[in-house]
Structures are given as structure tokens and as C-alpha cells.
Ligand SMILES: Nc1nc2c(ncn2[C@@H]2O[C@H](COP(=O)(O)OP(=O)(O)O)[C@@H](O)[C@H]2O)c(=O)[nH]1
């Protein structure tokens with residue numbers, strides 16, 4: 001699952017990336033070949049900590065997300081624009097977007113105005129892409145009638161300046177567009193990059209409403225402060241957090257929000273060797289879950305033993321869970337729920 005960071009030049013995208021991953025920006029990256037720099041972030045999860053302790057697991061493996069910091073070319077990215085057109089193919093490949101809006105000394109952007117501008121950019125990029133495809137189909141007399149009708153539907157929607165996020169598309173239409181990577185349909189989260197003193201302030205009700213109307217959510221982060229934390233040892237970090245009146249860095253909350261926005265749920269496999277958190281898209285089945293763990297488990301799937309995290313947390317051991325009748329046997333079509341713990345029975 002890849003989340004790409006977009007926003008105006010100097011909005012603090014690389015600083016947000018640094019804050020989330022601990023990876024400091026590479027100077028001059030815009031001129032090089034590496035125009036999309038990935039970083040891994042572990043999703044903090046108290047439930048996984050509990051499982052590790054309950055099983056006495058030797059290893060703990062949290063879910064990881066990939067965050068991408070792009071290196072826009074200053075010659076390509078227009079002043080104030082959130083996208084560098086030459087990066088579009090890379091951005092279309094993302095599962096979600098993190099939009100950075102700067103509100104720190106020296107770089108202050110109005111949240112609603114900036115967001116409206118960015119949405120317009122996303123919508124325009126999608127319109128341009130759909131329109132080009134439509135033109136080509138007409139010229140070559142290729143493609144199916146279905147594809148042409150579907151393209152006409154989305155171009156009309158986009159021509160009204162509306163994001164595809166709110167456009168109802170049938171599974172067949174989605175199939176036609178699966179390789180398009182429409183930007184205005186991607187789940188997106190807005191990060192207001194501000195100074196520490198304002199990080200805990202809430203966004204105004206008007207701002208929140210406007211953002212919700214776009215189908216988005218907003219989060220404040222003091223990116224420079226959080227990035228600096230990574231450069232200190234444990235004691236130094238504690239002191240810096242203390243001085244700021246914080247107990248823990250705010251990045252974990254942002255990471256949790258990104259995770260939620262991706263539409264992912266977490267399931268677990270736990271035992272003495274390892275306590276392992278895995279992710280799945282909402283609506284996927286236990287057979288999909290087995291495939292995430294190992295292809296053999298899906299191929300030879302027989303049944304799965306399933307217990308909800310809540311039931312395990314109440315009873316605290318496999319034996320007690322069973323005694324209480326909370327262990328379920330589920331077949332391949334069982335739709336996984338948030339926090340399910342599974343043990344797959346399989347034969348290959
Ligand atoms: N004071 C302050 N400066 C910041 C903050 N975030 C970024 N900056 C500065 O803004 C400049 C641009 O940041 P950068 O992350 O490179 O922006 P990008 O072009 O969006 O990747 C750098 O000089 C940063 O140090 C912040 O939260 N507070």
C-alpha cells in the first residue's frame with residue numbers, strides 16, 4: 001500500500017516524509033533519477049503488543065505502510081501547484097495521497113483555498129487523461145461501446161469540476177478504469193504542516209466542513225518538530241516532547257489516520273514464534289487473508305479457526321477461548337472483520 005505526498009513546492013512534503021519515516025531528505029534529488037523515494041513506516045498497534053505479551057512471542061511484526069516522497073522538478077511544477085506534470089505517471093500508481101498544506105512562519109496557505117486549488121488540479125489531470133483516451137478511441141474507432149460510454153460519463157462529471165471520489169461507478173466501469181489511476185478518486189488525507197504551538201489547535205468547524213465536503217479528512221502535524229525528534233536519542237526525545245507538553249510523537253496518530261483512510265483492516269496470526277499483524281481491504285474473505293500470509297495457505301485452504309481480538313483479550317489464552325466457546329471454524333467465504341485472529345488449516 002503506497003501513499004504519495006503531494007503539495008506545493010516548499011510546503012514541507014519532504015519534512016513530513018522525514019517526520020513519518022525518520023529518513024532525512026536527500027539534497028538535489030530533483031535532478032537525479034530517483035524521483036520517488038519510498039520509506040517504510042510501522043503502524044503502532046497496542047493490540048499487537050498485547051498479543052506479543054500474552055503468547056510470549058519471540059518476534060513482533062507490525063503492519064508496514066509505504067510512503068513516497070516525490071522530487072518535483074522546479075521547472076515543471078508551476079508556482080503554487082501541488083503536482084509536477086512529469087511525475088503524474090508515478091502519482092497515478094499510488095493507493096492514496098497525503099496532501100500537505102503549509103501553515104508555518106514564512107509559508108502560510110489558507111486551508112480551504114489551497115485544498116480547492118489542489119482538488120481542481122487532480123480533477124483536471126483526470127479529465128485530461130480520460131479525454132485523451134476518448135479522442136484516441138474515436139480516431140482509431142477502437143475500444144468497446146461500453147468503454148466509450150463509461151469515459152463519456154466520467155469526462156462529463158469531471159468537466160463540472162467534481163472529483164471522481166463522489167462519482168458512483170459500477171464494478172464494470174471500475175474494471176474499465178482499473179489502469180487509469182484516477183487521482184481525484186484516490187483516498188486522500190490533508191496534513192496541515194504547522195509550528196508546534198499550533199499543532200494541537202483544532203481546525204475550525206468551517207474548515208472541517210469544507211474538507212468533509214470534499215470527502216477528505218484533515219490532520220495537523222508539526223512536521224519540522226517531529227522530524228527533529230528522530231535526530232535525538234531516547235532521553236533527548238523525551239525531553240523535547242516534555243518541553244512541548246506531549247507524551248508521544250503525533251506521527252503515530254497521523255499514521256493510524258492514513259491506515260484508516262486506505263480502507264484497510266488488521267488481522268493477526270499469533271503464537272510463540274511471532275505475533276504478526278497483517279492488513280486486508282475491508283470486505284475481503286478469510287481465503288484472501290490466507291493468501292496474504294502465504295500462497296500455499298490459500299491454495300490448500302481447508303478451514304480457518306477464528307477468534308476476535310476482543311474475545312482473546314477477555315480470555316487471554318487459546319485454551320480459555322476454546323473453553324468459552326469463542327473459537328469459530330469458518331469456511332473460505334467468511335468475510336474478515338477488524339481484529340480477527342486466525343489460524344488456517346490447509347493441505348497442499
Ligand atoms: N518553521 C518550519 N519550517 C518548515 C516546516 N516544514 C518545513 N519547513 C521548511 O520549509 C522548507 C521546505 O521544506 P521541504 O520539506 O523541503 O518542502 P517540500 O518542497 O514540500 O519537500 C525547508 O527549509 C524546511 O525546513 C515547519 O513545520 N516549520
Ligand SMILES: [Mg+2]
Nearest residue numbers: 013014070071
Ligand atoms: Mg521535497
